[in-house]
Amino acid sequence: MNSSLIKPQTLKGFRDYLPEAMRSREHLMEVARRVYRSYGFAPIDTPALEYSEILLGKGGDESDKQLFRFTDQGDRDVAMRFDLTVPLARFTAQHLSELGTPFKRYHIGTVWRAEKPQKGRYREFVQCDFDTIGTTANTSDIETLFVIHDLMEQLGFERFTLRVNHRALLNGVLEQAGLADKSAGVLRALDKLPKIGRQSVAEEMTASVGTTADQAETVLRLAELSGSPQELLDQAGQLVQGNETGQLGVSRLNELLAACRKAELPSERIQIDLSIARGLDYYTGTVYETFLNDLPGIGSVCSGGRYDNLAGLFTQQKLPGVGASLGLDRLLAAMEELGLFETVPSGVPVFIPLFDKNHVADYLAVARRLRAAGFGVEVFPDDRALGKQLKYADRKGFTLALIAGDQEFSSGQWQIKHLATSTQETVADADLVATLKRLLA
RNA sequence: GUGGCUGUAGCUCAGGAGUUAGAGCGCCGGUCUGUGGCACCGGAGGUCGCGGGUGCGAAGCCCGUCAGCCACCCCA
Structure with missing residues (x-):
């Protein structure tokens, strides 16, 4: 020591x-x-x-x-x-x-x-x-x-x-x-x-x-x-x-x-x-x-x-x-x-897990695109089990997770997961911004 | 500035001079290699605030110090 x-x-x-x-x-x-x-x-x-x-x-x-x-x-x-x-x-x-x-x-x-x-x-x-x-x-x-x-x-x-x-x-x-x-x-x-x-x-x-x-x-x-x-x-x-x-x-x-x-x-x-x-x-x-x-x-x-x-x-x-x-x-x-601390959300609503390390650049790129559209976005940096990443997202208070692997990239889609309810929907890449606007309104 | 209480794992605490210091929760991992919160199993993590003293032996006793809390004082 x-x-x-x-x-x-x-x-x-x-x-x-x-x-x-x-x-x-x-x-x-x-x-x-x-x-x-x-x-x-x-x-x-x-x-x-x-x-x-x-x-x-x-x-x-x-x-x-x-x-x-x-x-x-x-x-x-x-x-x-x-x-x-x-x-x-x-x-x-x-x-x-x-x-x-x-x-x-x-x-x-x-x-x-x-x-x-x-x-x-x-x-x-x-x-x-x-x-x-x-x-x-x-x-x-x-x-x-x-x-x-x-x-x-x-x-x-x-x-x-x-x-x-x-x-x-x-x-x-x-x-x-x-x-x-x-x-x-x-x-x-x-x-x-x-x-x-x-x-x-x-x-x-x-x-x-x-x-x-x-x-x-x-x-x-x-x-x-x-x-x-x-x-x-x-x-x-x-x-x-x-x-x-x-x-x-x-x-x-x-x-x-x-x-x-x-x-x-x-x-x-x-x-x-x-x-x-x-x-x-x-x-x-x-x-x-x-x-x-x-x-x-x-x-x-x-x-x-x-x-x-x-x-x-x-x-x-x-x-x-x-x-x-x-x-x-x-x-x-x-x-x-008095226990009045508001459970203020992370301030950033969208979480992108590092689901497939071969797509890191894609995650970073879409995050940047979404920020330009006015959303707060965080990309997870480490290649960890998806479950762990979602747990992190949950604790930090994100609203949505954007998930995509080979399947989604080949079809030009994203999975949008609602972290509070565990429900999930599929969205075409082209509709991503409009959909997020609606979901986060 | 004065007086009192407290300080043991990330958190809440138990223990209390004698072999390797405990619990719950949390954390990490596994069951579950494209999806969190549950369950079970496993693991990491502590020079017992720090320094000195007394003792064969101290985390425990004594002194000092640092920090927190409480009362006084004052104030947001």
Whole structure:
């Protein structure tokens, strides 16, 4: 044995994708692209590697710690992007004059975070972001919700819930409770409500954040309002009566609900959830999270929100925006767990077994002819028993097998075998393309 | 970054200090040399994650390391 062999292995949190998984990934990306484009979002890309100063300090200490950061061969301090939003901030600051507003872009790209991997959490994963930059209009907030909804639906999900909240509403409550200066801590605690329960949240607020028990109670009451989205919002509106900030949030959410009704989004998929606060500090308006009803434990698969000033660190120009990010790999992990991997066929419908090795050139030639007519065709390369070849074809999901030996070649015919049913028909070579068109339509 | 659990054939796992490490499924071959999925028969495939230590002896015990999973943290 050879001890100098290198052990094939991947880094922690980094993965290979086999054809089945990769086909599903590509499918998801295609769907995302289609949905984004249908709303007028334009594609962009940015480098995987940025100057560290571009990325540092944008998501708080946490994201700094998760940065893959190193010195390049030219002694530059560089880091790999950990999301697509910060690169977007740099991008818009740099290219604003060429873009014009509102600027709607989508960006599907790999990002890297050096955190401890778990199920649905990797060190390398793909995000599918879309944002609308340069407008404060609630129209864009509403459209963002529509995009998320359509995206999930087009991806083939039926049982999902979009939870929506508005930071202004929360801030209004906090102002009234005299907690404006403690909002970050309070909201972070509040975000955990579904996970750790009201008791623990109240404890965290009083113990770590420093609120009074009454203040914690006020905030929790808001988060625990129940009823239909509209009822919930009406109650919240009463809680922040007379508070301008809070009322702004309420009226924006009211518009959003009205728009959802008018657009006839299934109402059970939209929830006003006042406990959704988002850990990230930079959201200032509407916030969104998307959960799979059948797998809530995996967390949000598509999250986002409105921010006042995307690129304040890069340009004087104030750039408000709203957008969200689909976690492709997390979604894929969820689909795998739910057994939702589509049994996508090989993508190539026609299989030509190497039935008679003296006719290899004939097989290759007809395959090429059929591809020119628009069919996907694969020729088996090895001279193996026909049964084995058909087994391979079956496993790989072909629809038809084209079989021919001396008999067929001498009479100018092909056997077309339907792999799913084992039935077979004979077709003249001249009619081959027309027949395949009919069978594969 | 902190804590816990796990790592034995391609997959799911059993075993557990003492001769050549097992099962099911899968894979390959044969029965079936112009036609797959079934059945029967046969076969290949493992330095028991990797490295070190203790032992007469380690896959098993100890330490380290790598990887996976779970909780915290955070998040897609």
